[in-house]
Amino acid sequence: MSLSRTATTFAPPVMEARRWLSGVSFPADRPLINVSQAAPVEPPPAxxxxxxxxxxxxxxxxxxxxxxxxxxxxxxxxxxxxxxxxxxxxxxxxxxxxxxxxxxxxxxxxxxxxxxxxxxxxxxxxxxxxxxxxxxxxxxxxxxxxxxxxxxxxxxxxxxxxxxxxxxxxxxxxxxxxxxxxxxxxxxxxxxxxxxxxxxxxxxxxxxxxxxxxxxxxxxxxxxxxxxxxxxxxxxxxxxxxxxxxxxxxxxxxxxxxxxxxxxxxxxxxxxxxxxxxxxxxxxxQWLAGERQEILTRRAAIETGFPRLDALGWRLLGVGAYFAYVAHPFEKSSADLAQQMVRDQGILCLPGTMFCPENDPEGANQLRIAFANLDAPGIGVLFERLAQIRA
Missing domain, CATH: 3.40.640.10 (Type I PLP-dependent aspartate aminotransferase-like (Major domain))
Known part of the structure; x- marks a missing residue:
């Protein structure tokens, strides 16, 4: 029996990741950091x-x-x-x-x-x-x-x-x-x-x-x-x-x-x-030039703040536009680690396995961080939580 067109592919990754939030509560002093989707969170200018x-x-x-x-x-x-x-x-x-x-x-x-x-x-x-x-x-x-x-x-x-x-x-x-x-x-x-x-x-x-x-x-x-x-x-x-x-x-x-x-x-x-x-x-x-400069400022915050993670075995593989792509130092697959991060660190991000063929081992070591909705201080908080991961 042939498959339907939609059955030939996987579930939408961003929607799949959002389902990981079900049943998880986030205390007021440690709200969820959502770096799963590459989109501005503010409305257009007035x-x-x-x-x-x-x-x-x-x-x-x-x-x-x-x-x-x-x-x-x-x-x-x-x-x-x-x-x-x-x-x-x-x-x-x-x-x-x-x-x-x-x-x-x-x-x-x-x-x-x-x-x-x-x-x-x-x-x-x-x-x-x-x-x-x-x-x-x-x-x-x-x-x-x-x-x-x-x-x-x-x-x-x-x-x-x-x-x-x-x-x-x-x-x-x-x-x-x-x-x-x-x-x-x-x-x-x-x-x-x-x-x-x-x-x-x-x-x-x-x-x-x-x-x-x-x-x-x-x-x-x-x-x-x-x-x-x-x-x-x-x-x-x-x-x-x-x-x-x-x-x-x-x-x-x-x-x-x-x-x-x-x-x-x-x-x-x-x-x-x-x-x-x-x-x-x-x-x-001019407004768009300001938006670009803000994104570049956040990119710089990723680059300047990353050495604290680098010392723990993390690697910054790529950074630019809305994204940082990182390799984690753990034996656990990123597919499992990303779900653990929701529960233990209050971080929602996407695993590299969502961006690679099923048989590609690289994806298991990688995570995508969409930082466009985090300002520079927020990126600092993100890094603090990433540094606390034990897997």
Missing amino acids: ALRQVMADVALTRDDAHLYGPVLGLPELRDTLAHRTAAIYGGAVSADQVAITSGCNQAFAAVIATLCGEGDEVILPTPWYFNHKMWLDMSGVVSVALRTEEDLLPDPERAATLITPRTKAIALVSPNNPAGVEYPAGLIAAFFDLARRHGIALILDETYRDFHSATGAPHPLFEDPDWSDTLVHLYSFSKAYRLTGHRVGAVVTSRERLAEVEKFLDTVAICPAQIGQHAALWGMQNLT
């Missing part, structure tokens, strides 16, 4: 919320079906912003707005892959990418990263087969936090082009990159759209996670196929969230 309220109250068209590929003004503004950041030429008809960046990935895979095709994913991988490939009947080919958690293009080349349709990268990386150097991204672009496959580059956390300037030169290639599929999210930049606004930037021909997927799944992205994203790009540049 000015943006006012814009959203005004749109809801005064724009009748915001309550109707909109264009399948998104508001023209938003597509045009994102095209210009993308070109300004990366160089090169990007036009509005190469941009589609989606209901979150996960939907952008799903739509692109639907245009690229058929049953039994393959997509190369560096490990540790973003679990929602793996889940969608599972449910699409697409084989996830694990590309094990090096000690610095960066993937090797030469190793990737050995994994390409006649059924390979794409290589999918995430930078800054989820779950590892590492930022892929521009030269490395360019090498993967060249590899994909040589083999006639797509390079899917998910840059959800681009706005929190530690370096200034373009993260890579790919858009400078006048023929970038024959290989590159760029994914982006407004959710983290403008705290719009609940409004689901993402984007895909790719060729016009591929967008014609993306449109089929989007029209079938959601008909159109939510209108109010799109208006919020548009106003945010037009008015919140």
Whole structure:
């Protein structure tokens, strides 16, 4: 008997981890530290919320079906912003707005892959990418990263087969936090082009990159759209996670196929969230710069505070954007350790086993810490509790 599409993959990791909280109480002097999900916990700034309220109250068209590929003004503004950041030429008809960046990935895979095709994913991988490939009947080919958690293009080349349709990268990386150097991204672009496959580059956390300037030169290639599929999210930049606004930037021909997927799944992205994203790009540049600086401050707190854990056998494997990826010093698998940490330390985080193939031993030694909802003092408290673990 064949499995249903959803039965081919695992339970959503963040929801699975939340179930560990059932029956556990947290005293007032030691509240739960939730570092399991990479999302801002505060609402959008007041000015943006006012814009959203005004749109809801005064724009009748915001309550109707909109264009399948998104508001023209938003597509045009994102095209210009993308070109300004990366160089090169990007036009509005190469941009589609989606209901979150996960939907952008799903739509692109639907245009690229058929049953039994393959997509190369560096490990540790973003679990929602793996889940969608599972449910699409697409084989996830694990590309094990090096000690610095960066993937090797030469190793990737050995994994390409006649059924390979794409290589999918995430930078800054989820779950590892590492930022892929521009030269490395360019090498993967060249590899994909040589083999006639797509390079899917998910840059959800681009706005929190530690370096200034373009993260890579790919858009400078006048023929970038024959290989590159760029994914982006407004959710983290403008705290719009609940409004689901993402984007895909790719060729016009591929967008014609993306449109089929989007029209079938959601008909159109939510209108109010799109208006919020548009106003945010037009008015919140300085505010977003402050948000980025705060994330960089928290990253620095991870780096400067980690030696106390390093002395206890922990290792900081990667840090950046919203994430720190660490190796623990215990014999116990991270799958069990993470659940123990809820009960004993009041910490909810995700084990590395959720980001790796079942037979990969690396995941058992690793944990992901999503620190975007912890300020620098909160990171200090987190480290105090981690230092108390005995397993």
